[in-house]
Amino acid sequence: MNKQLTFLMCSPRGEKSASHSIGFYLTSLFEEKGISVNSFSVYQTLKIQEEIEEMIISINESDIILISSPLYIDQAPYMTIKTMNIITDSFQQGKISKKERHLFAISNAGYLEYYHNNIALKIYEQFAKENEIIWAGGLPIGAAGTHAQYPIPEFLKMLEPLPKEDPRHEIYTKPTKLLDSVIRTSVDHLCKGEIVPKEELQKLEFVPMPLEAYIEGGNNGWLEAAEKLGTTDKLRDKPYER
Amino acid sequence: MSYVILNGMYKDDSFIPRVNKMVSEELQRSNYAGDTVILHDKEIKPCLGCFKCWVQTPGICIIDDYGREVAKRMIQSDVLVYITPINYGGYSAELKKALDRSIGLLSPFFRVHEKEIHHETRYNEYPNLVVIGTLEKPNAEQEEIFTSLVKRNVLNLFSEKYSSQVIYNDDDNTTITKKIERSLAIVGEGNE
């Protein structure tokens, strides 16, 4: 029998999100390897009881659970926690039977540094432990906004024509290729029913550019967005000042 | 001095109301004025992740519900208290629902803070933070996660003083009182 995977896409931003872009990149690789995938966008799923039940049935039948979620204030958003609680309750009610099942998680942070995701990943690990799911590891993604805009394969194609000495190779091409390779290796291990070795995931533990460069880019982004809305002079308002 | 307690308990929790009452009493004994928001009683929609609270209506979430009020109460208090059952080492969904809606309290602009990227402040003053988590029984891994989480949150919320405390459901009243007193003393005036 084919292995089965349940993918939980946990961003409210839908297709515009890094959780969607990176998560579905992984599911496409799983499908190439013959794994059958059921995907749930939890912000939609949790609105409808029948869809929640479908999600639970899918998890019950799955060998792998894949979570791709944003990082909100150092941990998962409300809806991701709520989804974990529903799954935990379903285990306790016997709606999900215990069997060999792996959890792999992708945590998507806005800040540049990967390590902002560390606590969120530890929380996913505890969720797995509480439900006797095997923790297979997780990807700590920094500067996730880039992946929200450009899915990994497209981004690499876009960067390809740049001249060899272009500095963008160092800050974009190299880290994205590395991420791609870690993702592919992770998928290989998971397909074989293995956890992803720590040494593989640790390859993502680096900061690809100076913090100041990222800050400048980010701050310009806010200014551009505000200019379009005509709110530039309001950005530092203090509406709730005492 | 003012306080607000954000109570992130789930509806069926029979332990947290007792802790909440003891925390309120202790705060009032120390001459703080304030009250508790039981979050599960309030209509608070989930954050949309749209960042409009940063660029479109700066400082105010575009969703007009009690989430706005929570953010306002947070920034207008001297001491902000979270009480939450510990979920997998982190906060409850109920608490998180409100906190996710509060990022308008920060400026959208990034800066380096403690050698990491964080946001700039929007306001001149931020509340001191007391976080109390409850667990049915000791769990070293989850307690460590919880303590680190509070520490990380403070980097994002700019509290000058903070404390975190874990209370077990079978702690007796004397132990709970001591833990609460210790937590509040850390952020209290006596510790300036």
Ligand SMILES: Cc1cc2nc3c(=O)[nH]c(=O)nc-3n(C[C@H](O)[C@H](O)[C@H](O)COP(=O)(O)O)c2cc1C
């Ligand atoms: C409410 C809220 C809180 C956030 N908190 C953090 C944070 O603590 N650290 C961080 O690096 N990024 C934070 N971000 C940025 C998101 O992690 C970033 O936008 C990410 O791309 C979201 O994932 P998504 O694209 O899948 O929605 C926050 C964003 C929102 C809306």
